[in-house]
Amino acid sequence: MNALATLAGLTLVAASALVAAPAAAEGDAVTWSVRPGDENGEDGRAWVEWEADPGQSRTEHMVVTNHGDETVEFRLSSADGYFTETGRFNMLPSDQESVAAGRWIELPESVTVPGGAAEVVPFTVTVPDDAEPGDHAAGVAASVHSTGGGEVGVESRVGFRVMTRVTGELDPSLGLAASASYTGRPNPFEAGVVEVAYALRNTGNMRLNARPEITLSGPFGLRDRTVQGAEIVEIAPGQTRHGTVRLTEAWPLGAYDVTVVAQPVPVSDELSFGGVEPASARTTVLAMPWPQLLVLLLAALLATWSALHRRRGRRRTEELVARARAEALAEAGVPHP
Incomplete structure (x- = not known):
């Protein structure tokens, strides 16, 4: 999978998505991959994930493989991580300063890799003594810079996530807000559409998945129905994700009550939890005939x-x-x- 690159004036920027797969630099014959490993090479992991006490350190390894023919010097970096609206992991671009877990990682500034070879680079993750309990996302990457024959610099970056769960009291919880609108039809013999928009915010300290459920209820329980929204995956603490649902066959009955309920779900069996109350939000939308x-x-x-x-x-x-x-x-x- 090719690394994605973006432009930003005359400054270097990071690729818009992190992947641990081969990548080609824009305009160059450089192709490389970055994967977790140990001192002997790749170990089959997709990313680094560990649990640590405040003050604890851990040494990990990144394997930088040059799939091209020429020797290349790769710039190495770490940064705070986050998840996009689609649930894909990313890390802050190089022109933005990290303020969280990206600063917990120490690694060399660069590594030189001959063509067709791989280099194992150790890096250290040190959890601060005052780190708060819960999940903390960061990433490490190897990048190359090219100008592509122009004046604008392009940084192509490939890496993987480094997830640290700090021990302590864990709080899997969600906040939810919802709004709705009704669109009628000019033809009085056709039903309208209710569009429900909702925002889920991770108000706890664990990353979560969520399964939204939307209920539409007319006056006196008329035209009641419940639909499932698309599952929202990998919401990091403090992040907000959005979703929309369109409910057709909504006749203009004057008003509808809309209720959105989202159940927090563990991102994996290893990080399971139970007994968590779902988040809910309610709103009313006018549907005048x-x-x-x-x-x-x-x-x-x-x-x-x-x-x-x-x-x-x-x-x-x-x-x-x-x-x-x-x-x-x-x-x-x-x-x-």
């Missing part, structure tokens, strides 16, 4: 016009009958009463 009311208004106007027209018709008929009767009596010489 304007097209239907317009049809009723037009129907009422038509009925009123029709009744008035019939009344005028009957009155005119009665007047014509009375006039004809009077004329007939006059011709017959019968006095008109």
Whole structure:
């Protein structure tokens, strides 16, 4: 998988996604990969994950493999980590200063790797004495810089995550906010759509998955239904993730109550927990039947016009009958009463 690279003025920036797979530098014949390992080489892990007490240190290894033909000097770096909206891990670009677990890692500034060879680079993770309990995300990476024949610098970066769980009281919890909107149809015989948007925030100190459930309820329980939102994976402590759900066949019943419930779920069996209350949020959305009311208004106007027209018709008929009767009596010489 190729490393992704981005541009930022005349400064170096990191690739927009971290992967532990071969990567090619933009405009160069450099291809490399970075994987966790031990002093002997790769050990089959996808990333580093460990549990530590405050003040504890651990030495790990990153294996930088040069898949090209030429010797390359790779810049090595560490940074705070985070998860994107899609649940993929990333780390801060090189032009942003780390303030958390990215500063716990010490590693050499660079490593030179001959073509077709690999170098094992040790690095040390040291948990501060005052580190708070819970999950702390960071990453390590190897990168190359190229200009691609222009003035704008490009940094292509490949690496893996380093997850540290500091021992202590763990708090798997979520906060939830929700909003909803209703879109009716011009055709009064078609139902509308309720769109529900929600934001899940990890208010605890463990990274979580979440399974949102959305319930739509009309007046007096009319048109009740519950749907499952897409599972949200890997929410790090302090991060917020968003989701939306569209519920069709929503007739304009005046208003709907919308309830969103999200159950925190462990990211793996090894990091399981239980007895956690789900987060919930409730909102109300107006669903006014304007097209239907317009049809009723037009129907009422038509009925009123029709009744008035019939009344005028009957009155005119009665007047014509009375006039004809009077004329007939006059011709017959019968006095008109």
